[in-house]
Amino acid sequence: MVSYSVRVSNLFPECQEQDLREIMSRPGRISRMYFPTVDGKAKGYAYVNYGTMDEVTRAIEMVDGLRFGSVILRVEISQNKKP
Numbered sequence: 319m320v321s322y323s324v325r326v327s328n329l330f331p332e333c334q335e336q337d338l339r340e341i342m343s344r345p346g347r348i349s350r351m352y353f354p355t356v357d358g359k360a361k362g363y364a365y366v367n368y369g370t371m372d373e374v375t376r377a378i379e380m381v382d383g384l385r386f387g388s389v390i391l392r393v394e395i396s397q398n399k400k401p
Contacts (some may be wrong), residue, residue: 323396331359346373
């Protein structure tokens with residue numbers, strides 16, 4: 319199964335996974351989400367996977383620049399790092 323991923327950055331530390339999941343599910347069905355935390359606080363970024371490139375495009379168009387709490391979210395296509 320092919321998966322398409324976006325990186326969401328500029329999350330505030332008190333952000334909860336469920337809050338972000340609610341926002342990121344508006345553009346399409348989330349197939350997977352990686353939401354790292356340290357001591358129960360968001361690390362400031364997350365990765366969200368969708369099933370189609372259309373959903374990724376909608377996520378960028380709908381959420382990039384959106385005010386979320388006290389911050390403005392940044393959403394971009396996730397880039398695979400080469401070893």
